[in-house]
Amino acid sequence: MRARLWNIAAVGVLLAGTLLGGSSVHAQTPPVATLNPAPVTAALDEIDAWLGDGENGVRWRTYLKADQLRAELGKGAEADPLLLNQTLTRLAGKANGLQLEPFQKLRKTLAVYANEVGAGYQGDFAKLAAADVGNYKPLTPEEFAAIRANMRDKAQALVAAMGGNSPLAQNWKKFLLWDQLAPNFDDNAEVSRGTLLQLDEVLNRFRANQPGLELPVFTDAARAIAKYRALASWGAAAQSRDLRSEYERLLNSLGTELQRHLERPTTETGWKVGRILGVIDNLGHSNDFVQLIRERFAQKNISAQFSVNFVDRMPNRNLDQVRPVRDCILGTSIFGTAHTLGSVRYELQPAEDKIQLMVHLDGLAQSRTRGYNGPVVINSQGQTTYTASKRISISDALFEADPAVASVDTRTHINSIQKTGGQFAAGLITKVAWKRASQSKAQAERISAEHTRQNVIKEFNERVAKDLGDARLRYQQKIRDPLVRRDMFPDTTRLTSSPEGVAADSTFAARNQIAADSPRPPVKPGQDLTLQIHESAVNNYLPIALASARISQETAEQQPILDGNVPNWIKVLSVKKPELAAAAATGAAVVNSASKTLDQVVEGQADERGPNDPPALPPFKPYSITLNPEAPVGVRFDDGKVVIRVRASKLVSDDMEYSNWDFIITYAITQADDRIVLKRVGDIEVFPTGFDPAWDKQMTAQQSGFRSTLAKNMNARANAGESFPAEIPIDPIRITNVGTLLLDQLEVQDGWLTIGWILPPAAP
Structure with missing residues (x-):
C-alpha cells in the first residue's frame, strides 16, 4: 500500500482546462x-x-x-x-x-x-454611446486628491507589511522602482508625460511574474496605482478646463469601434475597444453603458470538456507490489510476505459549481506467512480482497477530500503446524494446536481484516491528501498566482461535473479588455477532449506573456536572444525553434534596408533592379525588436485562418531606430494526420501601429512609401526562408497514461478555434 496507488494528476489536467451560448450580428432593436x-x-x-x-x-x-x-x-x-x-x-x-x-x-x-x-x-452601440454623453461629470480636485491619497495609503500599508526600512523592504523597493513611484504621493505632484511613463514602468514591476506579488498587500497597492495612473491626466487637465468635449469624443470613438467590431472584427477593433473601455470604466461616469458592453462583449471565451472515458483512463498505473507482513493476532506473531494487486478508477459525480469525483481502489492481496505461538509455528496462506473509496471536490477556492471508507474480506488456509524446539510430544502438541487454530480461524480472519481495513484507510487518506496538496500547489504556483500578479485572474470560472464528463469555461479578460461577443460554436459528439478558445482569450493573454519583450541578435551565427519577463515556456520555445524568434526580429533589418532604399530614391539615386525583380536581401547586421507593451501581438480566428499582427514599438538596426510598425502574417490552420500545421498564405503586410486596413483608408505619403518598400523586403526575406516560416507544425498531444490523442475536429470560424480529440484504443 505504500506504493503509489492512484494519480491525482487527472485532477490537475481537469482544472487546468479552466484557464485555457447568440450571434455576432447586430441585436435587433x-x-x-x-x-x-x-x-x-x-x-x-x-x-x-x-x-x-x-x-x-x-x-x-x-x-x-x-x-x-x-x-x-x-x-x-x-x-x-x-x-x-x-x-x-x-x-x-x-x-x-x-x-x-x-x-x-x-x-x-x-x-x-x-x-x-x-x-x-440596444443593438446600435454608436447611438448608445452618443446617448450616454450626458452622464459625464467632471473629475473634481477633491475626487482626484482622494484617488491619490488612496494610492499613498496602500503604498504605506505595503511598506509597513514589508517591515518599514528593513533589508527586505529595501530590496522590494528597489525592484518596484520606488524612487519613481514616491514623488506621485505628494499632493502637488506634477503630472506629465514623463511621470506617466515612469508610472507605467512601476506598474510593470508590480505586475511582473515575481513570487510574492500575488499577496493582497501588493495587489491592493498595484490596483490603487493603476487607478491613479488611468485618471492622472484627466485629473490634472480638469483643474484648468472642462473635459466634456474630450469625454464625448472618447464615447463616440468607443461607439464607432464597437460597431466596427460587430460588423467586421479585426485584430485592431478589439484592442481599441478595450483600451477606451478601460478609461471610461475608470472614470465611472457611464456605469450602465459599460455594463451593457460587458454583457454583450464579455461572454466566456475559454471552454474545455473532458469525457468520462478520458477521466477513466487517467489513473497512472495499477498496483503490483510485494511487501512484508508483520502482525499479532490472538497472541500469534505473524511474519511473511504479501503480493498485492490493485486498480484505481474514477467515478464522476454531478456538481454544478465544482468538479466532484469518487476515487475507488480495488485490491487483492495473496500472502504466505508463518505464525509463532508458544511451541508451534503455523504456516499459512491467505487471500484478502479490499475496496476503498473517497470523494474529492475541486474548485478554485478549495481542493478537498472526504474521509475514506473501506471494506475488507480475508480468507486463510493453514498449510501446516509444526512443533518447535525438538520432537518431544510433537504429535500431541500439534494436534491440540490444529484444534485451537481451527476454532479461532474465523475470529482471526475478522481481526486480520480489520487491521488491513484500518491500514488501507490510513494510507489511502495520506496518499490522497499528499496528491491533492501537490495538485493544489501546482495549480497555485503555475496558474493562479501568475494570473493574480498580472491582475488577470478570471472573475468568472465555472466548473461542472456529471456522470458524462467534466466541463470548464471561463471569461479571461481584464477591466480594459473585452472577451467573446458570441457563444461558442457546437462541437462534434463523441469526443474525449474538446478545447474551444476565442481569439479574445489569446489576445488578452499575450500582453502577460510578451509585454515589452525584446528579441535581439548580435551575429549571424548566434541564435536570437529573447529578453524580458516572459514565461519560461516561451523562452524554451524560442530556444527550440529559433526561426520563430528570428521571424519576429527580422523586421528590424528589413526596416533599415527599406529606409536606405527610400533615402536613395529621395536623393535621386537609381534603383538598378527591374520592376519585377525581388528586393535584394541586405547582409546581416545586429538588430533588436521591442514589442508593444500594451498589445504586443494580436490574433484573429476566422475562415480557417489565423491572422497574426506583430506590433513592434521599437526596431533598431545599424544605428537606426524606428517606432511603431506592425507586421501582419496570415496562416491557414490545417490538419496533417494528428498534427496541426500552420501554412503561411498570401503576402506579409506592413502597417503603422493602430492603422486598421479593414476600416482606415489613408496614411501619410511618407508612411505609404515606407510601408511599400518595407513590405517588399519583408516578403523577399520570407520567400527566401529567412523570415516568418512557410509552415509551423504543431506536434500531437501525448499524455503519459493514455498515449497520443487523435485529432478529430479542427475548425476556425467567427473568432473561435475549436479542437477536438479522441483517445487512442486502450492497450490490452
Whole structure:
C-alpha cells in the first residue's frame, strides 16, 4: 500500500482546462416603451413663457438650440440621442443663470427622456454611446486628491507589511522602482508625460511574474496605482478646463469601434475597444453603458470538456507490489510476505459549481506467512480482497477530500503446524494446536481484516491528501498566482461535473479588455477532449506573456536572444525553434534596408533592379525588436485562418531606430494526420501601429512609401526562408497514461478555434 496507488494528476489536467451560448450580428432593436416627451415639452414651454420674446430670450433659445430640441422631441424613438445630449451638455455648463429652477427642471426631464431614447438602441452601440454623453461629470480636485491619497495609503500599508526600512523592504523597493513611484504621493505632484511613463514602468514591476506579488498587500497597492495612473491626466487637465468635449469624443470613438467590431472584427477593433473601455470604466461616469458592453462583449471565451472515458483512463498505473507482513493476532506473531494487486478508477459525480469525483481502489492481496505461538509455528496462506473509496471536490477556492471508507474480506488456509524446539510430544502438541487454530480461524480472519481495513484507510487518506496538496500547489504556483500578479485572474470560472464528463469555461479578460461577443460554436459528439478558445482569450493573454519583450541578435551565427519577463515556456520555445524568434526580429533589418532604399530614391539615386525583380536581401547586421507593451501581438480566428499582427514599438538596426510598425502574417490552420500545421498564405503586410486596413483608408505619403518598400523586403526575406516560416507544425498531444490523442475536429470560424480529440484504443 505504500506504493503509489492512484494519480491525482487527472485532477490537475481537469482544472487546468479552466484557464485555457447568440450571434455576432447586430441585436435587433427591441420595441421601446411608449416615449413621453410631454414633460420635456412642458419644461420648454415654461422657459419660453418665462424668458419672453425679448433679446435675452432669443439668446437663451439659441444657446439651448431649442428649435432643434423640439424637432427631435417630435421624432419619438427616432430622436438623435447625440442632439439630445448636446442640449444636456449646455444645461450642465457654467453659464450664469443655468442654476435657476426652470433650466434645472428642463435638464432633469430631458435627462430622463434621453435615457428612454437610448434604451431603444440596444443593438446600435454608436447611438448608445452618443446617448450616454450626458452622464459625464467632471473629475473634481477633491475626487482626484482622494484617488491619490488612496494610492499613498496602500503604498504605506505595503511598506509597513514589508517591515518599514528593513533589508527586505529595501530590496522590494528597489525592484518596484520606488524612487519613481514616491514623488506621485505628494499632493502637488506634477503630472506629465514623463511621470506617466515612469508610472507605467512601476506598474510593470508590480505586475511582473515575481513570487510574492500575488499577496493582497501588493495587489491592493498595484490596483490603487493603476487607478491613479488611468485618471492622472484627466485629473490634472480638469483643474484648468472642462473635459466634456474630450469625454464625448472618447464615447463616440468607443461607439464607432464597437460597431466596427460587430460588423467586421479585426485584430485592431478589439484592442481599441478595450483600451477606451478601460478609461471610461475608470472614470465611472457611464456605469450602465459599460455594463451593457460587458454583457454583450464579455461572454466566456475559454471552454474545455473532458469525457468520462478520458477521466477513466487517467489513473497512472495499477498496483503490483510485494511487501512484508508483520502482525499479532490472538497472541500469534505473524511474519511473511504479501503480493498485492490493485486498480484505481474514477467515478464522476454531478456538481454544478465544482468538479466532484469518487476515487475507488480495488485490491487483492495473496500472502504466505508463518505464525509463532508458544511451541508451534503455523504456516499459512491467505487471500484478502479490499475496496476503498473517497470523494474529492475541486474548485478554485478549495481542493478537498472526504474521509475514506473501506471494506475488507480475508480468507486463510493453514498449510501446516509444526512443533518447535525438538520432537518431544510433537504429535500431541500439534494436534491440540490444529484444534485451537481451527476454532479461532474465523475470529482471526475478522481481526486480520480489520487491521488491513484500518491500514488501507490510513494510507489511502495520506496518499490522497499528499496528491491533492501537490495538485493544489501546482495549480497555485503555475496558474493562479501568475494570473493574480498580472491582475488577470478570471472573475468568472465555472466548473461542472456529471456522470458524462467534466466541463470548464471561463471569461479571461481584464477591466480594459473585452472577451467573446458570441457563444461558442457546437462541437462534434463523441469526443474525449474538446478545447474551444476565442481569439479574445489569446489576445488578452499575450500582453502577460510578451509585454515589452525584446528579441535581439548580435551575429549571424548566434541564435536570437529573447529578453524580458516572459514565461519560461516561451523562452524554451524560442530556444527550440529559433526561426520563430528570428521571424519576429527580422523586421528590424528589413526596416533599415527599406529606409536606405527610400533615402536613395529621395536623393535621386537609381534603383538598378527591374520592376519585377525581388528586393535584394541586405547582409546581416545586429538588430533588436521591442514589442508593444500594451498589445504586443494580436490574433484573429476566422475562415480557417489565423491572422497574426506583430506590433513592434521599437526596431533598431545599424544605428537606426524606428517606432511603431506592425507586421501582419496570415496562416491557414490545417490538419496533417494528428498534427496541426500552420501554412503561411498570401503576402506579409506592413502597417503603422493602430492603422486598421479593414476600416482606415489613408496614411501619410511618407508612411505609404515606407510601408511599400518595407513590405517588399519583408516578403523577399520570407520567400527566401529567412523570415516568418512557410509552415509551423504543431506536434500531437501525448499524455503519459493514455498515449497520443487523435485529432478529430479542427475548425476556425467567427473568432473561435475549436479542437477536438479522441483517445487512442486502450492497450490490452
